Amino acid sequence: MRPALLDPLFASLANLPGIGPKTGELFAKLLGQESIEECRVVDLVFHTPSGLIDRRNQPGIAHAPQGAIVTISGRVDRHQPPPRGRSNVPYRVFLHDDTGELALTFFRAKGDWLAKSLPVDEQVIVSGKIDWFNGRASMVHPDYMVKAAEAEAMPMVEPIYGLTAGLSPRTLRKAIEAAVSRIPHLPEWGDKTLIARQGFPGATDAFTALHNPRDALDLDPQAPSRRRLAYDEFLAGQVSLALVRQNLRRLAGRPVIATGELSGKVLGGLPFALTSSQSAAIAEILEDMATDQRMLRLLQGDVGSGKTAVALMAMLAAVEAGGQAVLMAPTEILARQHHATLSRMAEPAGLTIDVLTGRTKGREREQILERIASGETNIVIGTHALFQDNVNYRDLALAVVDEQHRFGVHQRLRLTAKGISPHMLVMTATPIPRTLVLAAFGDMDVSKLTEKPAGRKPIQTVVVPQERTDEIVERLRGAISEGKKAYWICPLVEETEESELMSVEERHAALARVFGDKAGLVHGRMNGAQKDEAMLAFKNGETRLLVATTVVEVGVDVPDASIMVIEHAERFGLAQLHQLRGRVGRGDAASTCILLYKGPLSENGRARLGILRETEDGFRIAEEDLKLRGEGELLGTRQSGTPGFLIASLEAHGDLLEIARKDAALVLEKDPDLMTERGQALRTLLYLYRRDEAIRFLRAG
Numbered sequence: 154m155r156p157a158l159l160d161p162l163f164a165s166l167a168n169l170p171g172i173g174p175k176t177g178e179l180f181a182k183l184l185g186q187e188s189i190e191e192c193r194v195v196d197l198v199f200h201t202p203s204g205l206i207d208r209r210n211q212p213g214i215a216h217a218p219q220g221a222i223v224t225i226s227g228r229v230d231r232h233q234p235p236p237r238g239r240s241n242v243p244y245r246v247f248l249h250d251d252t253g254e255l256a257l258t259f260f261r262a263k264g265d266w267l268a269k270s271l272p273v274d275e276q277v278i279v280s281g282k283i284d285w286f287n288g289r290a291s292m293v294h295p296d297y298m299v300k301a302a303e304a305e306a307m308p309m310v311e312p313i314y315g316l317t318a319g320l321s322p323r324t325l326r327k328a329i330e331a332a333v334s335r336i337p338h339l340p341e342w343g344d345k346t347l348i349a350r351q352g353f354p355g356a357t358d359a360f361t362a363l364h365n366p367r368d369a370l371d372l373d374p375q376a377p378s379r380r381r382l383a384y385d386e387f388l389a390g391q392v393s394l395a396l397v398r399q400n401l402r403r404l405a406g407r408p409v410i411a412t413g414e415l416s417g418k419v420l421g422g423l424p425f426a427l428t429s430s431q432s433a434a435i436a437e438i439l440e441d442m443a444t445d446q447r448m449l450r451l452l453q454g455d456v457g458s459g460k461t462a463v464a465l466m467a468m469l470a471a472v473e474a475g476g477q478a479v480l481m482a483p484t485e486i487l488a489r490q491h492h493a494t495l496s497r498m499a500e501p502a503g504l505t506i507d508v509l510t511g512r513t514k515g516r517e518r519e520q521i522l523e524r525i526a527s528g529e530t531n532i533v534i535g536t537h538a539l540f541q542d543n544v545n546y547r548d549l550a551l552a553v554v555d556e557q558h559r560f561g562v563h564q565r566l567r568l569t570a571k572g573i574s575p576h577m578l579v580m581t582a583t584p585i586p587r588t589l590v591l592a593a594f595g596d597m598d599v600s601k602l603t604e605k606p607a608g609r610k611p612i613q614t615v616v617v618p619q620e621r622t623d624e625i626v627e628r629l630r631g632a633i634s635e636g637k638k639a640y641w642i643c644p645l646v647e648e649t650e651e652s653e654l655m656s657v658e659e660r661h662a663a664l665a666r667v668f669g670d671k672a673g674l675v676h677g678r679m680n681g682a683q684k685d686e687a688m689l690a691f692k693n694g695e696t697r698l699l700v701a702t703t704v705v706e707v708g709v710d711v712p713d714a715s716i717m718v719i720e721h722a723e724r725f726g727l728a729q730l731h732q733l734r735g736r737v738g739r740g741d742a743a744s745t746c747i748l749l750y751k752g753p754l755s756e757n758g759r760a761r762l763g764i765l766r767e768t769e770d771g772f773r774i775a776e777e778d779l780k781l782r783g784e785g786e787l788l789g790t791r792q793s794g795t796p797g798f799l800i801a802s803l804e805a806h807g808d809l810l811e812i813a814r815k816d817a818a819l820v821l822e823k824d825p826d827l828m829t830e831r832g833q834a835l836r837t838l839l840y841l842y843r844r845d846e847a848i849r850f851l852r853a854g
């Protein structure tokens with residue numbers, strides 16, 4: 154149960170003064186929620202300022218530097234409203250001080266409101282950015298205006314927050330102030346020695362400081378209050394991941410002893426020999442599974458490095474030991490593809506391999522559920538439908554989760570919550586640095602596929618401006634008539650799914666005029682069967698050019714596709730481009746990747762695309778990306794900062810992550826059920842940062 158002390162923070166945001174139905178909608182939008190009912194007061198506490206306005210610079214009009222934010226105290230001389238019917242001409246108000254004259258400029262302003270707030274002859278104080286033009290000073294839309302008599306009301310330093318259209322900074326600031334004032338006195342959950350050594354303030358003070366910066370230094374990620382909160386956030390994450398792990402370990406393990414009987418047959422039938430990386434990873438996995446400790450292992454491998462074969466060998470071991478295995482994929486397409494591939498590969502073993510997704514319905518579903526329950530099914534591949542309540546396994550020995558960064562801890566928790574705690578292997582394609590692994594997965598054992606199968610040719614990557622699209626189409630025409638296959642990825646469209654759909658359909662229509670029915674189409678709005686059909690047609694070669702959105706990004710495997718065109722490459726994260734590019738170069742043909750960009754590119758944008766041209770090494774790409782863009786991009790989440798984190802940033806606070814990890818391990822070693830005073834405080838921390846799912850594994854307290 155959430156401690157009562159947090160109740161004021163978890164009350165609906167609609168309860169805050171000044172948030173009515175209309176502003177409520179804006180707040181919901183700001184916080185990425187459907188409606189204000191879903192927003193909590195705490196969400197505003199975590200809405201971190203992005204900058205600050207410092208009004209302490211009061212140089213006098215004549216001495217105000219171009220572009221600076223300044224505060225001017227002056228007397229209003231006259232108003233100059235726009236001529237009637239000329240609404241595009243601004244409303245101007247002139248004032249002066251001892252040094253000179255300043256024109257305040259307002260577009261589409263209400264004259265009567267200005268007359269009231271800036272009466273002629275009144276001494277006023279205004280704050281805003283100075284613009285010098287032809288020797289005249291102006292200030293467009295001052296951010297603060299107040300009569301000198303009421304100057305006290307004007308904060309000298311004020312945080313700036315990310316906004317959404319229609320929401321005024323003042324309304325937001327008021328609401329955040331109200332939210333912050335509801336933060337209770339929080340118990341100390343941190344390590345006392347660490348806190349003293351780092352000079353951290355208490356958590357409550359840290360939140361207050363976060364929203365009341367005194368100067369730019371206070372906003373620095375290294376400011377003590379920021380570091381304090383980053384530590385807390387990491388600690389919450391690490392404790393919750395450690396609880397999951399502890400819970401897995403508590404449930405007695407089931408040693409899985411591979412006999413090699415099935416895997417021998419399967420290996421003999423493969424058209425290739427395993428790479429030594431693959432063999433090494435398999436050995437590590439089998440060794441883990443043979444013990445009575447639950448395996449919790451991450452299999453990291455760059456695009457096309459052959460993770461699927463490794464997963465298959467692990468699953469065969471589970472079956473050899475008399476158990477069942479599941480493979481959970483993040484998308485329907487991928488689940489079906491894995492099912493097709495694995496069924497083919499495993500054929501010599503004569504197993505029953507089923508596929509279960511949200512689309513599996515009716516009689517078919519019942520039969521599969523029966524087979525799973527009776528143990529007739531050896532391996533099931535599917536989406537999260539695999540772990541719905543009515544799916545009962547006879548003896549689940551291994552779960553492979555093809556994570557691709559789309560599941561996260563929740564799904565894994567669901568698994569263990571069902572009481573099924575098989576050995577677990579998590580596969581991830583994006584090569585991510587260790588700190589990020591730690592933040593996202595906690596303390597897991599890691600196997601890496603460090604090499605690609607032999608015989609792969611490098612992918613030639615070129616960066617081409619969008620204006621040369623026709624030329625690219627011409628080249629494609631040649632290549633396709635030679636029997637090659639190509640993907641054409643349509644841009645990410647930020648605004649709406651509709652416009653994304655439109656752009657991919659338009660592009661498909663245009664290309665279909667050139668390529669006729671050789672041009673296929675797949676996008677996220679199609680239903681599952683349509684997607685399968687489109688993928689299958691491309692795989693079989695009925696279509697040779699597949700126009701697609703990023704639905705093909707993860708894991709799609711059509712080894713004879715050798716050309717990848719990506720439109721608006723500048724809009725994608727580097728790691729995502731790397732993933733997309735990884736759809737080609739999976740066979741022995743030489744491949745090309747064409748990155749079309751809409752110019753002009755920023756220097757940073759040019760550097761980013763340059764990295765892709767230079768290297769195919771996913772790790773290097775990830776690291777360069779981290780340097781250039783911050784972690785958000787790395788996982789393609791399109792936000793800044795570290796995905797899944799509100800305040801902490803791996804880049805800025807990586808040292809604290811390591812500390813939090815050790816701290817979490819230490820606490821749980823001494824107090825595995827979080828019963829001590831500090832344990833109770835940690836429970837509060839988990840609720841505060843919404844990492845409380847794992848609390849149900851604890852004895853009550």
Ligand SMILES: Nc1ncnc2c1ncn2[C@@H]1O[C@H](COP(=O)(O)OP(=O)(O)OP(=O)(O)O)[C@@H](O)[C@H]1O
Pocket residue numbers: 425426427428431454455456457458459460461462582606607707708709710712735739
């Ligand atoms: N040892 C090997 N030698 C040659 N080809 C291999 C080897 N192992 C796997 N392959 C083939 O390489 C291709 C890529 O393998 P797989 O689909 O497992 O990649 P992956 O690691 O899952 O990559 P992604 O994350 O991009 O999906 C497949 O067509 C697979 O059959």
